[in-house]
Amino acid sequence: MTERSSCKSFFKNYLIYRIKAQQMNLILCCIMNILALPLFVISQKKGYSNQPSDFYFIGRILSVISGFTLIILAVYGAVLSFEYYNKKNLTDTVGSLPLSYKQRFLGDLLAGYIANVAPVIPCGLISAVIFAGAQNKFESFCIEKDFSGTVFSTFRLALCMAFSLFIALTFAYLFTVFVSSACGKHFHSVMFSIFGIFALSGAAAGIAGCFAAGMLGANTGEYMNRAAAFVPPLGSLIDLSKGIRFLCGDFELFGSKPMTDVGIGDIFAAANVLNIVYFVILGVGIVFGAFYLGKRRKPEKTGSSFAVKPVFYVISSLMSAAAVFLMIVMLVKSNSGFGKRYITAAVAGVIMCVVSSVIYLPKLKELPRCILCSFAAIGVSVGLAALLNATGSFGYRYLPDAENIEYLKINDSYTITDKEDIKKYIEKHNEILRDKRSFLIHGYFYSLEYRTSNGKITKLSYGESLMSEGNPIQKMEKIEECLAGYGKYFFESFSDGFDDWSCSIIDENGTYDIPEQNKAELIAVLREEAEEKYDPDAEKYARVEFRRMNYGTKSFFIGKNLERTIAFLGDMNGTIEKDPNKLVLMIDYIISKKVDGQHSINSRCMQIRVRNKDMDKVLVKELIGLLKNTNEGSTDYGVVLGDNEWAFEVFYKNFSDSTRQYYIPRENSKRVLEIMTELALEDLE
Amino acid sequence: MIKFENVTKKYDDFTALENFDLEIPTGCAYGLLGTNGAGKSTLLRILSGVYKADAGKVTIDGENVYDNASVKQKLLLISDETSQFNGMTLLQMKKFYKTFYTNFSDETFERLNTIVNLPVNKKLGGFSKGMKRQAAVICGISAKTDYLFLDEAFDGLDPSMRSEIKKMIIDAMCDNNMTVVTSSHNLHEIEEYCDTVGLLHNGKMIFNKDLGDLKGNIHKVQCSFEKEPSKEDFPELEILLIEEKNGLTNIIAKGSADETLQKIKVKNPKFCDLIPLSLEEIFIYEMEALNYDRTKLL
Numbered sequence: 001m002t003e004r005s006s007c008k009s010f011f012k013n014y015l016i017y018r019i020k021a022q023q024m025n026l027i028l029c030c031i032m033n034i035l036a037l038p039l040f041v042i043s044q045k046k047g048y049s050n051q052p053s054d055f056y057f058i059g060r061i062l063s064v065i066s067g068f069t070l071i072i073l074a075v076y077g078a079v080l081s082f083e084y085y086n087k088k089n090l091t092d093t094v095g096s097l098p099l100s101y102k103q104r105f106l107g108d109l110l111a112g113y114i115a116n117v118a119p120v121i122p123c124g125l126i127s128a129v130i131f132a133g134a135q136n137k138f139e140s141f142c143i144e145k146d147f148s149g150t151v152f153s154t155f156r157l158a159l160c161m162a163f164s165l166f167i168a169l170t171f172a173y174l175f176t177v178f179v180s181s182a183c184g185k186h187f188h189s190v191m192f193s194i195f196g197i198f199a200l201s202g203a204a205a206g207i208a209g210c211f212a213a214g215m216l217g218a219n220t221g222e223y224m225n226r227a228a229a230f231v232p233p234l235g236s237l238i239d240l241s242k243g244i245r246f247l248c249g250d251f252e253l254f255g256s257k258p259m260t261d262v263g264i265g266d267i268f269a270a271a272n273v274l275n276i277v278y279f280v281i282l283g284v285g286i287v288f289g290a291f292y293l294g295k296r297r298k299p300e301k302t303g304s305s306f307a308v309k310p311v312f313y314v315i316s317s318l319m320s321a322a323a324v325f326l327m328i329v330m331l332v333k334s335n336s337g338f339g340k341r342y343i344t345a346a347v348a349g350v351i352m353c354v355v356s357s358v359i360y361l362p363k364l365k366e367l368p369r370c371i372l373c374s375f376a377a378i379g380v381s382v383g384l385a386a387l388l389n390a391t392g393s394f395g396y397r398y399l400p401d402a403e404n405i406e407y408l409k410i411n412d413s414y415t416i417t418d419k420e421d422i423k424k425y426i427e428k429h430n431e432i433l434r435d436k437r438s439f440l441i442h443g444y445f446y447s448l449e450y451r452t453s454n455g456k457i458t459k460l461s462y463g464e465s466l467m468s469e470g471n472p473i474q475k476m477e478k479i480e481e482c483l484a485g486y487g488k489y490f491f492e493s494f495s496d497g498f499d500d501w502s503c504s505i506i507d508e509n510g511t512y513d514i515p516e517q518n519k520a521e522l523i524a525v526l527r528e529e530a531e532e533k534y535d536p537d538a539e540k541y542a543r544v545e546f547r548r549m550n551y552g553t554k555s556f557f558i559g560k561n562l563e564r565t566i567a568f569l570g571d572m573n574g575t576i577e578k579d580p581n582k583l584v585l586m587i588d589y590i591i592s593k594k595v596d597g598q599h600s601i602n603s604r605c606m607q608i609r610v611r612n613k614d615m616d617k618v619l620v621k622e623l624i625g626l627l628k629n630t631n632e633g634s635t636d637y638g639v640v641l642g643d644n645e646w647a648f649e650v651f652y653k654n655f656s657d658s659t660r661q662y663y664i665p666r667e668n669s670k671r672v673l674e675i676m677t678e679l680a681l682e683d684l685e
Numbered sequence: 686m687i688k689f690e691n692v693t694k695k696y697d698d699f700t701a702l703e704n705f706d707l708e709i710p711t712g713c714a715y716g717l718l719g720t721n722g723a724g725k726s727t728l729l730r731i732l733s734g735v736y737k738a739d740a741g742k743v744t745i746d747g748e749n750v751y752d753n754a755s756v757k758q759k760l761l762l763i764s765d766e767t768s769q770f771n772g773m774t775l776l777q778m779k780k781f782y783k784t785f786y787t788n789f790s791d792e793t794f795e796r797l798n799t800i801v802n803l804p805v806n807k808k809l810g811g812f813s814k815g816m817k818r819q820a821a822v823i824c825g826i827s828a829k830t831d832y833l834f835l836d837e838a839f840d841g842l843d844p845s846m847r848s849e850i851k852k853m854i855i856d857a858m859c860d861n862n863m864t865v866v867t868s869s870h871n872l873h874e875i876e877e878y879c880d881t882v883g884l885l886h887n888g889k890m891i892f893n894k895d896l897g898d899l900k901g902n903i904h905k906v907q908c909s910f911e912k913e914p915s916k917e918d919f920p921e922l923e924i925l926l927i928e929e930k931n932g933l934t935n936i937i938a939k940g941s942a943d944e945t946l947q948k949i950k951v952k953n954p955k956f957c958d959l960i961p962l963s964l965e966e967i968f969i970y971e972m973e974a975l976n977y978d979r980t981k982l983l
Contacts, residue, residue: 010754013784089766092836095735097785098758299736300696300727 011103018111025077026115032073033123036066037162071172074116078176079189081112086186091302105291109177117169124162167279171232174286181293182311184304191359192315199318200231206325210385305360316356317377320349324381342382349378400452402426409449686711692741694727701727703888714858716875717868719885725868729834733762745832760832763825767817771810775803775820786828794827800849814841822850826857835867839874851878876964892971904945905962906936908954921948925970937970
């Protein structure tokens with residue numbers, strides 16, 4: 001009994017000693033968490049009312065940096081916790097202490113975890129409480145699309161960020177412990193942990209991407225994100241363009257819903273039993289793996305690059321495989337040839353093999369084995385990718401019989417029940433499956449859900465196709481538009497050869513081509529629709545959708561509510577004459593009720609200028625001249641009224657956003673609106 | 686009692702210890718000699734449970750050492766490197782050892798530190814190599830373990846401090862019946878307090894003897910004969926070396942002093958005198974008798 005008690009006491013003492021040894025890390029981790037969590041919460045905001053867009057961008061960049069810093073900190077903390085794996089003098093001291101291996105391992109594991117990961121929980125709670133407490137200030141600071149604005153929501157959002165960060169840091173830490181158990185130097189422990197983390201996520205995402213592109217012809221981004229989420233810690237970090245997305249929603253690993261549909265801050269989605277069981281099993285598995293490796297490693301290997309060499313071969317092979325798969329997915333996107341695609345991917349794999357070997361610096365006699373392993377991984381990866389791409393098999397080619405289909409749901413929104421229409425869709429869908437081509441990877445994707453009379457649901461998702469390919473999936477895209485309001489005209493295009501597709505409608509979601517013969521009818525439909533929706537009430541204006549139309553090189557503004565646009569602008573002109581101050585209030589009202597994302601009515605109206613080079617430059621220049629700080633605006637020839645009622649935003653010719661803003665002096669607002677009206681009318685002619 | 690039974694330890698292709706057997710009785714001060722790479726540090730690390738033997742058995746008081754916390758409680762290793770404590774003050778170092786060793790004596794620590802007079806609140810990183818070693822030794826002795834293993838413990842110490850440390854170790858052995866195993870490549874360092882010495886070479890123990898026996902069993906006699914004698918003239922003596930220099934003959938032979946003198950005097954030397962041998966000389970001659978090149982051993 002005494003011996004057991006003293007063993008426990010030694011363990012406790014050792015734990016305390018190890019935590020104290022990492023007290024600097026603990027302090028740093030707390031500071032970073034306190035700084036990072038608010039940034040994560042803010043970076044999830046979809047829009048701002050009173051802040052320039054630069055702030056939003058910087059917020060995201062900072063959140064990415066702080067997220068990675070925390071992960072690096074967790075990685076380095078894990079290496080420090082098991083420092084005696086890398087330092088010979090410590091190996092002697094620690095190895096001879098009266099502790100069993102189990103006690104030592106657990107002590108180091110827990111101490112490092114407490115110092116480098118655990119602070120995220122109290123810091124997260126503090127952050128959540130502060131956010132909840134500072135609710136009013138926070139809300140005036142930014143407006144969140146999915147954020148209802150209640151105290152509970154803010155609290156929950158912050159808590160979810162903390163929870164997600166906790167998952168990411170936990171796995172960064174555990175994975176590093178695993179890798180460190182196999183390494184013998186600090187440098188190699190850190191480098192190969194980071195490589196391993198990226199390689200794991202990269203390989204998972206790459207395989208999923210090849211699977212989606214090759215076998216399903218589907219939206220690869222969705223599959224890649226979901227696959228990456230299965231291999232923390234990077235998970236949702238993989239999509240860096242969206243910033244750090246430690247969204248709990250993204251952790252709904254086993255859910256059937258697309259990840260993008262899972263609500264922000266839905267802690268209950270993240271805390272579902274399957275997710276928790278999965279993460280617990282994964283975590284325990286890694287801990288056991290690290291325990292086993294640590295036990296297997298020879299202490300005398302401390303100071304050499306790898307104490308357990310197979311781990312190097314695994315990481316190196318993973319790096320090569322990840323490079324191969326990701327390169328193939330990238331090349332699928334660029335529609336390169338079959339041979340070029342696989343040769344380039346293999347070269348990427350070889351580069352990774354060289355990188356890992358240069359870092360490892362194996363002995364000359366080990367070099368053939370290193371090369372052999374990586375080359376085997378490259379060969380298997382290329383072979384698997386080619387197989388996926390070539391066969392398109394594995395049971396995803398089945399579509400139910402049109403006769404048995406109860407309904408077809410597109411993008412979880414539009415339901416078709418008409419048997420004839422369903423038949424046409426099935427024909428086209430089969431064409432896609434037969435085609436077995438690879439498709440683009442953009443986030444915008446289409447899902448087709450067939451429900452048969454026996455209740456069975458078959459749901460397939462597809463990505464945006466390459467327009468140049470003229471792929472049948474391109475036609476499927478139009479189905480959505482068709483059902484969104486202009487259906488029958490698009491639907492007819494299914495049977496044509498696409499030779500006359502020189503017209504397109506462009507909106508914020510992309511470009512939709514329109515057959516020549518449907519153009520006039522389409523405009524008529526749009527007008528009709530606009531008529532139906534017309535309401536002089538300002539709030540209704542804000543809800544109106546706009547469309548622009550390209551025909552050859554000429555651009556048209558053919559918004560569904562074109563007349564209302566004109567009416568609205570005229571109305572505003574009238575208002576200014578009566579009471580200039582009222583206009584401000586009116587626009588402000590519209591903006592605060594903004595429902596269609598980036599731009600207000602005014603900005604949409606002015607977007608015509610960007611596309612049409614034949615527009616009246618005199619008017620545009622005059623318009624610009626009415627603004628402050630107009631130097632850059634005048635060279636761009638594109639001025640768009642931004643989100644702010646007094647802000648203009650420049651859009652470049654390639655339609656990319658500009659962060660520059662131009663403020664309308666109050667005294668010039670009347671003339672600005674006159675010019676806008678004039679330009680719109682000119683366009684109509 | 687420390688026991689190595691048929692122990693083998695390999696580092697990849699290099700064999701550090703091969704089929705190694707050794708017994709060190711409790712209370713013994715054992716000196717482990719050998720050149721760099723002979724296997725001394727490996728032996729100590731295996732003995733401390735840092736390394737695991739590839740084959741064979743290592744026990745202390747009948748129990749396996751590796752991954753055995755209760756046995757490790759009885760031992761303390763002072764490694765040849767002390768830089769791991771650079772971030773600690775002497776007080777923190779003391780606290781560190783006190784955490785793990787239940788018998789740690791503050792009183793002994795204070796007493797020993799008054800001798801070496803090390804600053805207790807200064808980081809060890811600012812200490813000289815010798816001071817660091819002093820710090821490690823006083824902490825090691827204060828831990829009052831049954832077994833103390835010192836790996837090149839006297840490196841970097843000046844002669845007076847070396848003597849002080851040796852005295853501390855001897856006192857600790859007397860007070861606590863402590864078993865001390867000290868590795869060194871310098872015979873002088875361990876001569877004063879070790880009662881048994883072993884010589885490691887290429888992973889094998891080529892020599893393992895009680896120092897008293899060793900000193901009492903080998904003698905140098907300086908004598909002069911009419912005619913230069915050869916080894917064959919003394920068939921009763923186990924002669925390790927016989928050489929003539931300036932008309933004087935030096936005979937180094939095994940056996941008791943009286944017996945050796947008697948057997949030489951039978952040959953009627955002009956004079957015959959027993960000359961004291963240093964331990965180093967004893968070692969050299971022993972090794973040469975075993976056909977080892979002494980320059981490669983020490």
